[in-house]
Amino acid sequence: xxxxxxxxxxxxxxxxxxxxxxxxxxxLQVIALSATFLLTIFLSPQVFGVFYVVSAIISFLGYFSDxxxxxxxxxxxxELTQEDLSTTFAIQQMLVGAAVLIAFIFSRTIGDFYHxxxxxxxxxxxxxxxxxxxxxxxxxxxxxxxxxxxNKLIIPQILETLGFYIVAVTLAWRxxxxxxxxxxxxxxxxxxxxxxxxxxxxxVSVHLSGSVAKRLMKYGxxxxxxxxxxLLKDDLLTVFLGKVLPFAAVGxxxxxxxxxxxxxxxxxxxVIRVTFPAFSRLQGSREHLTAALEQTLFGLAxxxxxxxxxxxxxxxxxxxxxxKYGKWxxxxxxxxxxTVTAVLSSLSTPLTxxxxxxxxxxxxxxxxxMWTALTWALTLAFIRLWGFNGVPIAFxxxxxxxxxxxxxxxxxxxxxxxxxxxxxLIAALVQGAWYWWIIRLIPEQLSVLIPAAIxxxxxxxxxxxxxxxxxxxxxxxxxxx
Numbered sequence: 001x002x003x004x005x006x007x008x009x010x011x012x013x014x015x016x017x018x019x020x021x022x023x024x025x026x027x028l029q030v031i032a033l034s035a036t037f038l039l040t041i042f043l044s045p046q047v048f049g050v051f052y053v054v055s056a057i058i059s060f061l062g063y064f065s066d067x068x069x070x071x072x073x074x075x076x077x078x079e080l081t082q083e084d085l086s087t088t089f090a091i092q093q094m095l096v097g098a099a100v101l102i103a104f105i106f107s108r109t110i111g112d113f114y115h116x117x118x119x120x121x122x123x124x125x126x127x128x129x130x131x132x133x134x135x136x137x138x139x140x141x142x143x144x145x146x147x148x149x150x151n152k153l154i155i156p157q158i159l160e161t162l163g164f165y166i167v168a169v170t171l172a173w174r175x176x177x178x179x180x181x182x183x184x185x186x187x188x189x190x191x192x193x194x195x196x197x198x199x200x201x202x203x204v205s206v207h208l209s210g211s212v213a214k215r216l217m218k219y220g221x222x223x224x225x226x227x228x229x230x231l232l233k234d235d236l237l238t239v240f241l242g243k244v245l246p247f248a249a250v251g252x253x254x255x256x257x258x259x260x261x262x263x264x265x266x267x268x269x270x271v272i273r274v275t276f277p278a279f280s281r282l283q284g285s286r287e288h289l290t291a292a293l294e295q296t297l298f299g300l301a302x303x304x305x306x307x308x309x310x311x312x313x314x315x316x317x318x319x320x321x322x323x324k325y326g327k328w329x330x331x332x333x334x335x336x337x338x339t340v341t342a343v344l345s346s347l348s349t350p351l352t353x354x355x356x357x358x359x360x361x362x363x364x365x366x367x368x369x370m371w372t373a374l375t376w377a378l379t380l381a382f383i384r385l386w387g388f389n390g391v392p393i394a395f396x397x398x399x400x401x402x403x404x405x406x407x408x409x410x411x412x413x414x415x416x417x418x419x420x421x422x423x424x425l426i427a428a429l430v431q432g433a434w435y436w437w438i439i440r441l442i443p444e445q446l447s448v449l450i451p452a453a454i455x456x457x458x459x460x461x462x463x464x465x466x467x468x469x470x471x472x473x474x475x476x477x478x479x480x481x
C-alpha cells in the first residue's frame with residue numbers, strides 16, 4: 001500500500017511539475033524568443049558571435065564548479081541530511097572560488113587570444129561574476145527538485161529571464177552593442193539569487209565530511225565526467241570555432257541553433273528537469289518506469305514535432321517579411337539541418353536521462369565519449385568541405401546514433417519506442433506536406449501565412465487525437481485526479 005501511495009504521489013507531482021514548468025516556460029520562451037528577435041534586429045551577427053563564444057568559455061568553467069554532487073543529491077534514494085547539504089556546498093564553493101580566481105587572472109590573456117575589445121573583455125568578467133552568484137543557488141534548487149516542487153522553482157527563472165531580456169533589449173535598442181549583454185547577465189544573476197533564497201530558504205552551512213563526500217562522489221564524479229565530456233563536445237567546440245571561423249559565422253551558427261532548439265527549450269528542458277528526479281524515485285519499479293518513459297517519449301514527440309515542423313517551413317518567409325532581418329539568410333541552411341537534429345535529440349535525451357536516473361551513469365559516459373569524438377572529428381572534416389555549414393551537418397550525423405541509444409536502453413528497460421512516437425511522426429509529415437503545398441501558392445504576407453500555419457496545426461492535432469485519444473484522456477484523467 002505504501003508503494004502505491006508513493007507511486008501515486010510521484011505521478012501527481014511529476015504531472016503537475018511538467019505542466020507548471022512547461023506552461024511557465026512557454027511564457028518565458030515567448031519572452032526570450034521575442035527579445036532575441038529584437039536583439040537580432042538591433043545587433044550584428046558579429047556581436048552575437050562574441051556573446052556565444054564568451055558564454056561558452058564561462059560554461060567551460062561551470063563544469064569544474066560541481067563534481068556531480070548536486071546530481072548525486074537529487075538521485076540519492078535516502079533522505080538528505082544537513083551534513084549532505086553543507087558538505088556539498090563547501091566543496092562546490094571551493095571549486096567555484098578557484099575557477100573564478102583563475103578566470104579573472106587570465107581574463108586579459110583570453111581577451112587577447114580572441115582579439116576582444118574592451119567591451120568584450122568586460123562581458124567576460126561579468127559572466128564570471130554571474131557564474132559565482134549562480135553557484136550559490138545550488139542547494140536551495142536541489143531541495144525543491146527533491147520534493148518535485150517545480151511551482152516554486154520556476155519563479156526565480158521567470159524573474160531572472162525578465163530582468164536579463166529587459167536590460168539587454170533596452171540597451172541594445174539604445175546602441176550599447178555588446179555592453180547590453182554585460183549589464184544583462186549581472187542583473188540576471190542578482191535577481192535569480194535573491195529570488196531563489198526567498199522561495200527556498202536555506203541557512204548557509206559549511207562543513208566537510210569525508211565519508212559523505214566519498215559516498216556522493218561515487219555517483220557524482222562519473223556524472224560530472226559525463227557533463228565535462230559534453231562540455232568538450234559543445235561549449236569547447238564553440239570556443240574553438242570562435243578562433244577558426246569569423247565571429248559573424250559563429251553568429252550565424254548561434255542564431256540557427258537558438259531558433260532550431262526553441263522547441264527543446266520550450267518543452268524538453270522542462271520535461272527532463274522533472275523526469276530525472278521522478279525516474280530516480282521510480283528506479284525500484286521497472287514496470288512504472290517503463291510506463292513513465294513511454295509517456296515521456298510520446299509527450300515530447302507530440303509537442304516538439306509540430307513546433308519544429310512549423311519552424312522549418314515558416315522561418316524563411318518571416319526573414320523576407322521582417323525589415324533588417326535579411327542579414328540572417330546565410331544561416332538558413334544551418335537552421336534547417338539543426339532543426340531536424342533537435343527533433344532527434346528530443347527523443348534520445350529522455351533515454352540518457354533515464355539511464356542516469358537508474359544509476360547507469362557509466363553507460364551514458366561511454367555514449368558521451370563516442371558523441372564527443374564523432375562531433376569533433378566530423379566538424380573538423382566538414383568545415384574544410386562546407387565552411388561554417390559543416391558544423392550543423394556534423395551535428396546531424398552524430399544525432400543519427402539515436403538508434404544505438406534505443407538499443408542500449410532496451411537492455412535495462414523494455415519499452416516500446418516506435419509505438420510511443422509513430423503517431424506524432426505521421427501527423428507531422430502530413431502537417432509538413434500541407435505547409436510545403438500551401439506556401440508555394442500563397443504570398444509572403446502575415447495575414448495569409450498565419451491562417452495557413454493554424455490549419456497545419458489543426459491537421460496535426462486531429463490525427464494525433466483520433467489515433468491516441470485513449471492515451472491523451474488517461475493523462476488528462478491522471479492530472480485531474
